[in-house]
Amino acid sequence: MLxxxxxxxxxxxxxxxxxxxGAPYVSARGLSVGYPNEVVVADVNFxxxxxxxxxxxxxxxxxxxTLLKTIVGLLPSKGGRLSIFGMPPGNxxxxxxxxxxFHHSAxxxxxxxxxxxxxxxxxxxxxxxxxxxxDDDIVxxxxxxxxxxxxxxAPLRSLSGGQQRRTYLAQVLAQQADxxxxxxxxxxxxxxxxxLYLRAIGDExxxxxxxIIATHNIHDEAALCRQVMLLARKVVSLGAPxxxxxxxxxxxxxxxxxxxxxxxxxxxxxxxxxTERLGPNAPRR
Amino acid sequence: xxxALITPFSTNSFMLQALxxxxxxxxxxxxxxxxxxxRGLAFIGDALAHGVLPGIAAALxxxxxxxxxxxxxxxxxxxxxxxxxxxxxxxxxxxxxxxxVGMLSLGVAIVxxxxxxxxxxxxxxxxxxxxxxxxxxxxxxxxxIVIVVLAVVCAxxxxxxxxxxxxxxxxxxxxxxxxxxxxxxxxxxxxxxFQTVGTLLVFGLLIAPAGTGALLARRxxxxxxxxxxxxxxxxxxxxxxxxxxxxxxxxxxxLVAIGIFFVVFIVQNVRQRAVALPEESHHA
Numbered sequence: 025m026l027x028x029x030x031x032x033x034x035x036x037x038x039x040x041x042x043x044x045x046g047a048p049y050v051s052a053r054g055l056s057v058g059y060p061n062e063v064v065v066a067d068v069n070f071x072x073x074x075x076x077x078x079x080x081x082x083x084x085x086x087x088x089x090t091l092l093k094t095i096v097g098l099l100p101s102k103g104g105r106l107s108i109f110g111m112p113p114g115n116x117x118x119x120x121x122x123x124x125x126f127h128h129s130a131x132x133x134x135x136x137x138x139x140x141x142x143x144x145x146x147x148x149x150x151x152x153x154x155x156x157x158x159d160d161d162i163v164x165x166x167x168x169x170x171x172x173x174x175x176x177x178a179p180l181r182s183l184s185g186g187q188q189r190r191t192y193l194a195q196v197l198a199q200q201a202d203x204x205x206x207x208x209x210x211x212x213x214x215x216x217x218x219x220l221y222l223r224a225i226g227d228e229x230x231x232x233x234x235x236i237i238a239t240h241n242i243h244d245e246a247a248l249c250r251q252v253m254l255l256a257r258k259v260v261s262l263g264a265p266x267x268x269x270x271x272x273x274x275x276x277x278x279x280x281x282x283x284x285x286x287x288x289x290x291x292x293x294x295x296x297x298x299t300e301r302l303g304p305n306a307p308r309r
Numbered sequence: 310x311x312x313a314l315i316t317p318f319s320t321n322s323f324m325l326q327a328l329x330x331x332x333x334x335x336x337x338x339x340x341x342x343x344x345x346x347x348r349g350l351a352f353i354g355d356a357l358a359h360g361v362l363p364g365i366a367a368a369l370x371x372x373x374x375x376x377x378x379x380x381x382x383x384x385x386x387x388x389x390x391x392x393x394x395x396x397x398x399x400x401x402x403x404x405x406x407x408x409x410v411g412m413l414s415l416g417v418a419i420v421x422x423x424x425x426x427x428x429x430x431x432x433x434x435x436x437x438x439x440x441x442x443x444x445x446x447x448x449x450x451x452x453x454i455v456i457v458v459l460a461v462v463c464a465x466x467x468x469x470x471x472x473x474x475x476x477x478x479x480x481x482x483x484x485x486x487x488x489x490x491x492x493x494x495x496x497x498x499x500x501x502x503f504q505t506v507g508t509l510l511v512f513g514l515l516i517a518p519a520g521t522g523a524l525l526a527r528r529x530x531x532x533x534x535x536x537x538x539x540x541x542x543x544x545x546x547x548x549x550x551x552x553x554x555x556x557x558x559x560x561x562x563x564l565v566a567i568g569i570f571f572v573v574f575i576v577q578n579v580r581q582r583a584v585a586l587p588e589e590s591h592h593a
Binding site: 093096097098117118120121122132133134135140143146149151 | 346347463465466473476479523526527531532
């Protein structure tokens with residue numbers, strides 16, 4: 025709790041907004057998502073402009089992952105209209121970074137941390153494109169941001185769940201995508217990892233990327249996101265965090281009463297000063 | 310001593326040809342086997358190795374090329390697995406198991422029509438590495454080159470596919486295409502290698518050296534290198550053992566490959582226990 029407050033404070037200090045000009049990166053109109061014989065969520069409407077983050081909040085099975093998979097083109101939409109960068113999903117691969125919920129293979133694959141992070145550069149180079157020094161620098165910076173630089177040579181399978189998660193997040197950052205789609209990215213992260221993650225995503229938003237995050241955590245991500253969508257196999261509510269997150273909507277979303285005392289902080293960027301970004305509570309790197 | 314290690318190959322051309330063919334098979338199996346293990350395709354590899362049996366048996370009986378028979382068998386096997394998995398609610402291992410036993414039985418049934426039942430069956434299962442022709446070595450060489458090229462060209466999608474198929478798809482690499490290319494690579498290995506080392510040995514060489522490599526390697530490239538090394542070592546040692554002790558060559562090679570796996574596995578476990586034990590006593 026203390027950590028969350030501090031993070032909120034740190035974020036609140038950064039006033040101002042990222043550039044918001046241009047067409048929305050993601051636009052959904054009357055969108056239905058689901059599987060071949062089943063519609064999971066119907067009539068989803070939202071727009072996500074560049075430099076904004078959207079949090080999808082809901083329980084397991086509420087349709088968060090299904091919506092994310094439809095956005096990144098893993099599932100076909102079941103109706104309505106969905107455009108990503110003004111095109112149907114499944115295009116612009118290099119501009120979309122996706123972090124799914126599960127990595128079954130982590131304990132089998134002989135891969136080092138840096139090999140995993142380097143995969144984030146593959147969409148930019150395809151089958152043949154040469155990876156250059158610039159890619160190495162980006163990979164190293166991404167590992168640094170998530171605090172796994174010292175583990176660069178370590179085998180992935182020797183790491184804890186939280187360290188693996190940091191590695192996957194570093195891979196997402198290394199892609200330098202315009203749209204980040206993250207499915208419960210903080211699973212298994214410790215407080216330090218969560219802080220690095222929130223800061224990194226804040227930086228992505230401030231450089232103009234759009235982010236969609238599926239989460240159970242009402243407070244952390246809500247602080248980053250201008251829009252929050254509450255999902256319970258339908259869109260319960262969509263709007264600014266402090267409007268959307270109320271005891272009534274939370275009851276509808278989670279089926280239990282949750283106190284809405286801690287109003288989520290609204291994230292804004294301005295003072296993008298490095299010393300402040302690292303902050304006194306930043307874990308050692 | 311040195312004499313016993315080298316002379317069999319320098320004085321007998323059949324031994325030298327067997328070694329050359331064996332090295333080529335080992336390289337192909339190291340690459341295909343690494344991906345079989347990384348992607349958890351062992352069962353499908355096994356199914357392919359035995360699914361080709363009726364094709365080969367029919368070819369033997371009717372007098373057409375064994376390799377064509379093997380290719381037909383592999384196609385029926387993969388097609389059948391895909392068909393059952395897509396059209397039913399059964400998981401792919403059920404489909405694989407079903408077809409595996411069916412094809413094996415069909416193969417044995419066909420072979421039983423032949424006059425030398427056990428001789429033919431042994432030949433199909435364990436190959437005829439000591440009677441390998443130059444033409445077969447040449448075909449094996451081409452196949453090994455094709456597999457190496459495929460692995461180099463598809464290195465990135467194969468890596469992403471092993472890591473996380475969804476991520477491969479989002480990154481713009483079609484999972485269906487590269488999964489099928491991977492199956493093709495395994496199928497080529499099995500189809501071409503069976504005449505050298507037999508269907509059972511192909512599977513042994515796909516799994517054992519790459520499995521040993523997986524115990525040791527930190528990187529996929531290293532895993533392939535270890536797998537190649539252990540495969541070639543098994544070939545060499547297996548052929549020598551077979552030569553000096555008059556044992557079946559194919560079986561000797563498999564036994565060496567499996568033996569290496571267990572030696573590495575046990576040494577690794579003992580070393581890990583030796584490291585872990587002092588800590589445990591410390592906690593107690």
